[in-house]
Amino acid sequence: MYRKDIGILYLVIDSLRYDYGGLLYSHSGLSRYRFLSLTSYTTATYSAPAHTSLLTGLPPCLHSVYRKSLEPSIDDFYVSEKTHKHMLQIILSKYGYITHLYSANPYISPGLGYKGFSIYVDLLPSKHRRSFISYRERKVMDLIYSRYRSSILRFFMYLRVLGFDFMVRLLMDKYFAPLFWGNRDWPRDKGGDRFRELVIDIIRKRKEVLLRSFIFVNLMEVHEPYLFDDDLRYYQDLVDRLVKTGGSSWERYIEAVVDPLRQAYRSQVVRVASILREILYELYDAGILDDMLVIITSDHGQLLGEYGMLGHINVACDEMLRVPLFLKLPDNMEGNDIYRKINNDSECLVSHLKIPRLIKSVAIDNKPINICDDIVFSELYGRSYKDNGRTVHQLTKKPIVFAYGLGYKVLYDMNSNRFIEFNKVNDSENEYKAEQIVRRVKKYVALCRGLDRLRGISSKTVSRSKYSV
Numbered sequence: 390m391y392r393k394d395i396g397i398l399y400l401v402i403d404s405l406r407y408d409y410g411g412l413l414y415s416h417s418g419l420s421r422y423r424f425l426s427l428t429s430y431t432t433a434t435y436s437a438p439a440h441t442s443l444l445t446g447l448p449p450c451l452h453s454v455y456r457k458s459l460e461p462s463i464d465d466f467y468v469s470e471k472t473h474k475h476m477l478q479i480i481l482s483k484y485g486y487i488t489h490l491y492s493a494n495p496y497i498s499p500g501l502g503y504k505g506f507s508i509y510v511d512l513l514p515s516k517h518r519r520s521f522i523s524y525r526e527r528k529v530m531d532l533i534y535s536r537y538r539s540s541i542l543r544f545f546m547y548l549r550v551l552g553f554d555f556m557v558r559l560l561m562d563k564y565f566a567p568l569f570w571g572n573r574d575w576p577r578d579k580g581g582d583r584f585r586e587l588v589i590d591i592i593r594k595r596k597e598v599l600l601r602s603f604i605f606v607n608l609m610e611v612h613e614p615y616l617f618d619d620d621l622r623y624y625q626d627l628v629d630r631l632v633k634t635g636g637s638s639w640e641r642y643i644e645a646v647v648d649p650l651r652q653a654y655r656s657q658v659v660r661v662a663s664i665l666r667e668i669l670y671e672l673y674d675a676g677i678l679d680d681m682l683v684i685i686t687s688d689h690g691q692l693l694g695e696y697g698m699l700g701h702i703n704v705a706c707d708e709m710l711r712v713p714l715f716l717k718l719p720d721n722m723e724g725n726d727i728y729r730k731i732n733n734d735s736e737c738l739v740s741h742l743k744i745p746r747l748i749k750s751v752a753i754d755n756k757p758i759n760i761c762d763d764i765v766f767s768e769l770y771g772r773s774y775k776d777n778g779r780t781v782h783q784l785t786k787k788p789i790v791f792a793y794g795l796g797y798k799v800l801y802d803m804n805s806n807r808f809i810e811f812n813k814v815n816d817s818e819n820e821y822k823a824e825q826i827v828r829r830v831k832k833y834v835a836l837c838r839g840l841d842r843l844r845g846i847s848s849k850t851v852s853r854s855k856y857s858v
């Protein structure tokens with residue numbers, strides 16, 4: 390069968406939450422190119438599990454890339470061999486696609502199991518890009534850092550294990566390296582500018598390559614830090630103090646405390662939008678946007694002071710789990726019934742698990758699939774809450790499953806095997822729908838549990854379930 394060559398641009402804007410999607414949409418001119426704007430939910434609140442789902446269509450409980458302890462080990466986030474065969478880059482390269490990975494997130498790299506891309510570019514312009522400290526020394530430092538909590542103990546351990554000479558180089562790295570090799574625009578530029586240059590260069594010089602390419606991108610501009618290194622921890626301290634001293638009225642003052650952070654977040658969204666606008670215009674101008682599938686989404690949201698918390702942590706709320714999703718199909722597929730169905734379905738909920746299936750279908754069979762669901766699922770591997778002004782992070786061994794749809798928002802704890810929250814989102818829903826959501830959540834849990842027993846992913850079970858539990 391004749392297969393038309395198409396280009397696929399799959400862009401993840403790390404930590405972009407749903408309520409800033411409109412800002413991105415308007416500033417990047419997405420409406421000019423007829424992008425659909427959809428309601429989407431991520432599978433997890435951290436980069437690594439969410440990205441693995443975005444590339445495989447597997448929920449975290451099946452691909453098992455998630456944080457397993459409070460001091461996460463790098464192994465927690467390694468994509469296993471068993472999961473590789475489900476990854477889009479592996480599948481699409483068999484169909485002749487050139488696969489590109491442009492990533493500013495160190496977790497989303499071949500070193501952590503995102504293997505099989507024809508091209509990989511590490512976008513993050515770190516101060517440590519060139520350094521007085523070797524890679525091996527940095528690994529030892531990480532190990533000491535994770536073992537010892539006190540900075541005095543850490544100092545002595547560095548000195549003992551790595552020596553005096555290392556301590557001198559560490560100081561030079563901190564104070565001199567940024568002068569020579571520093572990125573002057575850090576932390577505002579986290580590699581997005583470089584990505585724009587790279588892509589525009591390809592469009593201008595070798596645009597024919599793009600129509601046989603699958604390009605997966607992670608941009609970190611909207612991820613912390615925003616104003617200076619470790620700003621989230623600084624602001625969390627301020628917020629904690631406010632919660633502790635402000636009593637029940639702390640929420641009235643939160644805006645004032647976190648305002649600089651929210652402003653910076655907003656301007657980062659605008660920054661990414663302008664990068665996007667330029668790239669889309671170049672693609673349009675080169676006449677290849679018509680033949681491209683473009684998907685723009687985020688891996689998880691970000692808390693900016695809501696509930697007295699900051700960052701992406703285990704909280705089951707829309708700021709954390711709901712993310713923007715913008716979609717443009719190749720022009721010849723826009724007349725398709727399924728496209729119209731998606732476009733006209735005002736209730737359409739899209740799980741991230743559906744995106745890899747859509748990409749495969751468009752790239753291989755040249756036809757879209759319906760990606761709308763009536764229920765979407767996410768997994769949290771812990772809970773974060775306020776205790777006497779302090780933010781407490783509690784991890785759980787098994788996931789807490791979040792489900793949204795049919796007029797309900799529920800949380801099922803797989804550790805205690807019970808629903809811990811069961812909320813009606815609107816009043817019009819009936820008993821039948823409540824029963825339905827209970828049934829679907831139990832099916833999801835059974836899927837996670839079944840594979841738990843098999844200790845790994847059996848492709849048979851995975852394809853049978855079709856993830857639409």
Ligand SMILES: [Zn+2]
Pocket residue numbers: 403404435436437688689
């Ligand atoms: Zn992330």
